[in-house]
Amino acid sequence: MPELKYYAAVQQALAEELRRDPSTILLGEDIGAPGGIYAETRGLQDEFGAERVLDVPAGELGFLGAAVGCALTGLRPIVEISFADFFPVCMDQLVNQAAKVRYMSGGQASVPLTVVSFGGGGLNAGPQHSGTYEAWLGSMPGLKVVTPATPGDVKGLLKSAIRDDDPVIVLLHKGLLQMREDVPDDGDRTLPLGRAEIRRPGEHVTLVAWSGGVRRALSAADDLAARGIEAEVVDLRSIQPLDVATVVDSVCRTHRLVVVQETIGFSGIGAEVVAEVTRQAFDYLDAPIERVAPPFTPVPFSPPLERFHLPEPADIARCAEELVTT
Amino acid sequence: MPELKYYAAVQQALAEELRRDPSTILLGEDIGAPGGIYAETRGLQDEFGAERVLDVPAGELGFLGAAVGCALTGLRPIVEISFADFFPVCMDQLVNQAAKVRYMSGGQASVPLTVVSFGGGGLNAGPQHSGTYEAWLGSMPGLKVVTPATPGDVKGLLKSAIRDDDPVIVLLHKGLLQMREDVPDDGDRTLPLGRAEIRRPGEHVTLVAWSGGVRRALSAADDLAARGIEAEVVDLRSIQPLDVATVVDSVCRTHRLVVVQETIGFSGIGAEVVAEVTRQAFDYLDAPIERVAPPFTPVPFSPPLERFHLPEPADIARCAEELVTT
Amino acid sequence: MSAGSSSATALDGARLDLALALHEQMVRIRRFEERVAELFAAGELPGFVHLSIGQESVAVGVIDLLRESDYITATHRGHGHIIAKGARFHPMIAELMGRATGYCRGKGGSMHIFDVGLGVLGANGILGAGQPIAVGAAFSARLQGRDDVAVTFFGEGASAQGAVHEAMNLAAVWRAPVVFVAEVNGFAELTPYDVHVPIPSLAARGAAYGIPATVVDGLDVLAVRDAAEGCIARAREGGGPSLLEVRTLRWHGHYEGDPQRYRDPAELARRADVDPIAHLVLALREAGVPDDRIASAAERADADLDVAVATARADPLPAPEDALDHVYATPIEPRR
């Protein structure tokens, strides 16, 4: 199996789907001639032409709205929003239009739109370039949201997103761009939207994470293993639909749960996981559920501040250990 | 004590604060000469002049951004966004600017901005005119969010919001506009931001609600009382800061909790309440926590559909009764 | 025909047929809107409605030139646009009544009527949202090798939205086959033009994107159509976008029930002078069309409306659980 980097998995998934389906097009800032600010679209305009792979003016609301118009009229547009922090300038076309068109039209209209965006902290990009919006977007009926944490997942989920008949937001993580993984070189391999994945089995405590949180949870699980505690790490992979069943099933075996997240805890995805697990697995829980999440602040710029902001594996391990031992 | 309607409480709070502090101004669509589409600003332009009470062009991003500029330079602007559904077109100025300016500037700059908006369903206003955004806005560090459910709370909380040195979003409910209450005619009476209120004491189960959900919870509590179940109804009143202590305290007495919300449950405020109560009152809980919330769909237009969408008191009572009796 | 009208040529032959067809369409819209006003006043319509009475020439003059496969995006005040594009009365009325047989099965209401088969890509409750969507539809048609065009309507209020700027800019960069129709009716909600627009005419915005712009008086539907003809032909032939401003007047309140205290009674009285239907009727009479023939348009519209209303009244409301459908192509479980 060839080794693939996370950013290259984006390119490969896009290339394969643009090749496979002539109704797909790709729009975004710098994704055409320059090949993307993360090299995530390199070569695509050369192969598919400037009619299908388009550099657009820097007005996200306009080109995202145009993509909705394309999706309503026979195309399958893929739009890149280069930083997730720019969702607030184009949110209306996502939540009031793309998400609601099928419903508002009584099922007449479909919006087979894919939005790819890059978020997450850890790169000292500061308060306006480190955001992610999975909780906002995941709570909007009509949208699907996935958060791939590995190159293989990027490829499989992005391809499924493009083939899906509803708007799907693919939230990628800037901190994972150089991550490598062996990925089957099979253009037909897709991953279903809405399935969590157990990244590491364990019996003492469940760690739930997604996107950039997964590597933190895995690293905490290593620390815990050294102390004799076997943590099961569940990667949600998909935020909407959310695979609660896999988490509940794990908690029914481990009886303890820690949610690990790189984004604000308040009303976040972790809160939803806790609420559902509490309801569905109440009698299996041996301890309160903890969330390890950033403090309630914007993402700061300076390295020591940002390190403090993001949950460290040691914090996660400490929290899990306390649950297991008390 | 004079009786005050919910919409008139908005007008009174605005009038008193505009009178009290010459640095306050009011901006919005139709809030000047026409006196507001809900009659919520009637007479204000007459009293304070068109320089301080301004009808603005219908571009929310522009005038909200201008209000941020005013707030940075010595004024205390109050902005009306006439439907909460329009937040997505102006979200950037709220979340990337107003919320973050103090932090990004290292504490140099303050944004004493108040945003008043009207949301909520029940009026057959359809999928793009029935929204509320308390979970989105409440999860954004730097913003405060309140959701008054009575005329007295409107007045007390809106006045506090205007006097606060941070951006405060006051989310009002369109379905409550005609609600009446006796409110002390005291211009100095304000309510602290961040305190929940027990609307009805009870010992068997806690119902947590806010905004339009409160009347539904109270009505369910009446039904329950008829069946011998005493429900304690906690009105959160403030979403950020969230008064978890009052909820936890109530649950420690009742051992059971139902969250009632008119907005989507997924990653909502209810999820946050469940997550915190589970963590802080785990050993006091005798039953799983239930959320009574709309299905995961946009808000439909037609009356039978919208009635189905919103949680009915009977649903709430049934849910609470099951928790208490099983 | 009134002096100074740009279409002050003799109404005969094909031009007369055209005038009759435009008259028929305008009357259909007028009668529809008047019926909606009655139904609303009678409490038969939930929610709220925005009517386009007095503005019929805008929808009709422009859309008369479109094919079924062309696209439009309409506004919150969009009944006229949608009827002009060929929508049927029954599913419209049924939607306004919240019936299961409505265009949107009762899920959308007045501000969300779609007829995808007719290229109606939605009325819209969000100012400025239709413009980028129309640019995309136009671009999409061209990319798929079709010469269909898109027409998008917006008012002076919406012109203040950033989305309209982004759409015009993108359309110009793409040379997309789209026509921006600024339907200037004097108001945005409860405030007049000047609160929203700092220039006498929105047509000045064409130059901001290097696209041609025309202003036309909505009094004369033939003039509107003539002006639109160039815009649409240009788009269809690959000449790119253009901007057409039509000056008209909103006759009713912003929404039905609006007391309009903010409105000068003198200006309201001006309505009769700017009635595009009365204006066209004068010309038809001058061209020798008999009164009963002219009056028959309203009769046909009313007959259609009677059937539509009676049918919709008898139609079922949606079942409550229908609220769960049409969120995704394939339902996500659990749906509650």
Added chain:
Amino acid sequence: MSAGSSSATALDGARLDLALALHEQMVRIRRFEERVAELFAAGELPGFVHLSIGQESVAVGVIDLLRESDYITATHRGHGHIIAKGARFHPMIAELMGRATGYCRGKGGSMHIFDVGLGVLGANGILGAGQPIAVGAAFSARLQGRDDVAVTFFGEGASAQGAVHEAMNLAAVWRAPVVFVAEVNGFAELTPYDVHVPIPSLAARGAAYGIPATVVDGLDVLAVRDAAEGCIARAREGGGPSLLEVRTLRWHGHYEGDPQRYRDPAELARRADVDPIAHLVLALREAGVPDDRIASAAERADADLDVAVATARADPLPAPEDALDHVYATPIEPRR
């Protein structure tokens, strides 16, 4: 002085003093940016930085006319604007280094420098966000009875944002004392002007709001200043907003480290021809200013920079828990 320059009057007396002052300012910015490039290349600056080398005449020519109490909003490429407004090197460098002594105590970084006392209402990481803020600041000053004005900078990329339209429209409706400076440097990130703007000059957008617009070549800082003078005077005297387009060239990559594969080497070679500092130096020499006097500007800037960098290097990083401060005026508990 080169032929055809709009400021091709003799440099003597007050004009010479002015030219010297502008030179000093431009050199301060150039040397600052060059030092930042070095520090970045040496790995001393976390995150990313956008430099304004080659564009110094825009910031300096305009801001030279402002008072301390006037306001500016800068862009992601904002060091020059902020320095021209009077910001000190040390807290800027310290911020770029993420030190506790930085302008933002290390919380913001390059794209978020504020100096509220100097009226610097922030660089900004969001295109188009600064424009409405500047309109508000301008309006606010007037409402408070001050004749302060606001100047807001944006590029051709940002010109595609709806927020810029909304800001210009609102400014025109309010006749707010604000000057919109379109700093056209040929690029937006990795794509050229034409991808973003469908017209040869953004100045055509003034008419869209009924505000005057001027274009000036950024090669000549005196010409920039002359053009800005009218705009700022107009604003200060109650004449309302205006638009000033300055044509310049981005010398470096979009961000430091950008390999700029998308750029024509010939165009990069053109840099020397459009260097506003070299251009002014020629004029100063012609006016008889000795070379060592000219060179001393760089020496002063470098001396200041040496101190700033040395101090910042020795400054403490923020304590991790400082991350919890400055979210609200009074902390909300719990902060974690």
